[in-house]
Amino acid sequence: MSNNFDKDQATTECNNTSSTGSPYRDQSFATAAVHAGYEQLDHGDAAMTPIYASAAFNMESAVRGDLLAAGETSGFSYSRVANPTVAVLEQRLAALEGGIGAVAVASGMAAVSFALLCAAEGGGRIISPTNLYGASVDAMESFFPQFGIHTDFVNNINDLDEVAAKIRPDTRAIFAESVANPSTDILDIEPLAELAHRHGIALIIDNTVPTPYLFRPIEFGADIVVHSTTKGITGHGNAIGGVIIDAGRFDWTNGRFPQFTTPELVVSDERAGIEHSFASRFGREAFIRRVRIKYLRTFGAVASPFNAYLTLIGLETLPERVSRQVKSATAVAEYLRHAPHVAKVNYSGLGDTAQSDLVDKYYPRGVGQILSFVLEGTEDNVHSVIDGVKLFSYVPNIGDARSLIVDPARITHREVPEEYRIRGGVSDQLIRLSIGLEEPEDLIADLDQAIRRAY
Numbered sequence: 292m293s294n295n296f297d298k299d300q301a302t303t304e305c306n307n308t309s310s311t312g313s314p315y316r317d318q319s320f321a322t323a324a325v326h327a328g329y330e331q332l333d334h335g336d337a338a339m340t341p342i343y344a345s346a347a348f349n350m351e352s353a354v355r356g357d358l359l360a361a362g363e364t365s366g367f368s369y370s371r372v373a374n375p376t377v378a379v380l381e382q383r384l385a386a387l388e389g390g391i392g393a394v395a396v397a398s399g400m401a402a403v404s405f406a407l408l409c410a411a412e413g414g415g416r417i418i419s420p421t422n423l424y425g426a427s428v429d430a431m432e433s434f435f436p437q438f439g440i441h442t443d444f445v446n447n448i449n450d451l452d453e454v455a456a457k458i459r460p461d462t463r464a465i466f467a468e469s470v471a472n473p474s475t476d477i478l479d480i481e482p483l484a485e486l487a488h489r490h491g492i493a494l495i496i497d498n499t500v501p502t503p504y505l506f507r508p509i510e511f512g513a514d515i516v517v518h519s520t521t522k523g524i525t526g527h528g529n530a531i532g533g534v535i536i537d538a539g540r541f542d543w544t545n546g547r548f549p550q551f552t553t554p555e556l557v558v559s560d561e562r563a564g565i566e567h568s569f570a571s572r573f574g575r576e577a578f579i580r581r582v583r584i585k586y587l588r589t590f591g592a593v594a595s596p597f598n599a600y601l602t603l604i605g606l607e608t609l610p611e612r613v614s615r616q617v618k619s620a621t622a623v624a625e626y627l628r629h630a631p632h633v634a635k636v637n638y639s640g641l642g643d644t645a646q647s648d649l650v651d652k653y654y655p656r657g658v659g660q661i662l663s664f665v666l667e668g669t670e671d672n673v674h675s676v677i678d679g680v681k682l683f684s685y686v687p688n689i690g691d692a693r694s695l696i697v698d699p700a701r702i703t704h705r706e707v708p709e710e711y712r713i714r715g716g717v718s719d720q721l722i723r724l725s726i727g728l729e730e731p732e733d734l735i736a737d738l739d740q741a742i743r744r745a746y
Contacts, residue, residue: 323386324607324610327383328379340600344596361560372584372587372588380599381394384536385537388516391579396587399517399522399532400430406515408440409550409578409586410515411435411463417435417440417441418465419445419467421715422715424497424499428706455486463547467480467496468499470659472661473721474637474715495513499690501523514578515535520534523609526609528691528692529601532602543569543578552569552571555567557585612728617660620640636664640659660727662726664721664724666720666722666742667720672720677696680737683734693728697723698722
């Protein structure tokens with residue numbers, strides 16, 4: 292069997308190069324979301340990607356097993372490294388984001404952690420804003436330093452002078468969210484990419500909030516893109532997952548990244564006396580191959596075939612879901628701007644914010660389904676609204692088909708230091724909404740009655 296997504300085993304067992312080799316055009320995004328990365332003939336003519344619920348695969352013969360292990364033939368052997376169902380998802384997401392390859396993992400935080408650790412391993416530094424998802428801040432603030440990796444936080448990631456002042460000889464990457472959660476602040480990615488590349492630094496973007504339907508960071512200079520596929524990509528709150536996507540353009544041999552140029556046995560052939568580093572073995576695929584071989588295979592945060600299957604189903608309706616959610620989120624945000632007892636609304640998609648130029652440039656289809664607002668009064672009022680809504684579920688997730696509500700300071704950003712929370716606008720009075728597929732008029736009526744009751 293010749294799968295078009297497993298070109299080169301080389302211990303990775305899967306290449307996942309986009310079938311087109313380039314990003315899908317806007318007009319064919321919906322088609323790619325349904326078809327990219329899957330050939331029915333390679334899977335018993337199944338119309339839908341099968342779930343390969345197998346821990347391992349028959350290598351057929353001693354000769355073929357040796358060739359598989361040496362990377363001299365294509366195929367699968369062990370699902371901790373690659374699985375046919377997961378591989379379809381990887382290739383489809385690489386195609387939708389315009390990358391050369393992808394690695395699907397067990398969660399969004401696994402994707403963030405693997406991408407940052409792979410870039411900064413060995414004592415590197417990361418530059419990042421503080422207005423990120425809480426677990427990302429916690430990982431960089433208090434956990435990664437235990438592994439010798441430190442983060443230099445900036446107040447405003449769009450202030451290039453502030454970012455440039457943080458660059459050191461051991462800086463390896465800049466990390467930011469394309470649309471910040473929960474502020475919906477927009478990243479001005481193009482000049483940031485130019486700054487990073489001028490200094491030989493990689494730009495890693497978390498694109499979870501907008502999904503590739505609304506924004507593709509690689510088109511504006513990003514080197515690595517990560518997602519929590521749990522959110523808008525899957526879209527139904529039924530499967531945890533994450534993905535790392537490699538643009539394939541960054542020079543990992545520029546001197547800042549010794550992990551890519553140091554020879555390693557896992558990608559060499561000791562018996563034949565052939566020595567390789569990841570860069571010499573894989574060239575422009577060095578990063579995504581290292582993620583698979585060193586991080587996925589060793590740490591084992593493996594995406595399950597069943598979750599990959601659910602994510603593939605969710606992807607098929609991504610354009611339709613997100614388009615409706617953006618329209619509804621805008622309507623809800625407009626209501627909240629004039630609602631009693633609402634002190635502030637955070638939704639950059641309203642069109643008249645300080646970032647309207649960036650929205651016009653990067654987000655012609657909208658900025659996504661999340662928004663947040665600040666209530667007057669005390670935290671008791673916040674609790675009353677959360678407890679008083681009927682249609683919104685009190686759930687720490689976003690991108691679901693159902694509308695969700697949460698108080699970030701107590702839940703999603705609880706582990707973020709107070710200084711960072713306040714700087715990012717995450718006060719005890721803040722409520723975050725993720726708008727689903729319900730009628731916006733019903734959601735507005737639900738919020739209106741809950742707010743009125745709370746006061």
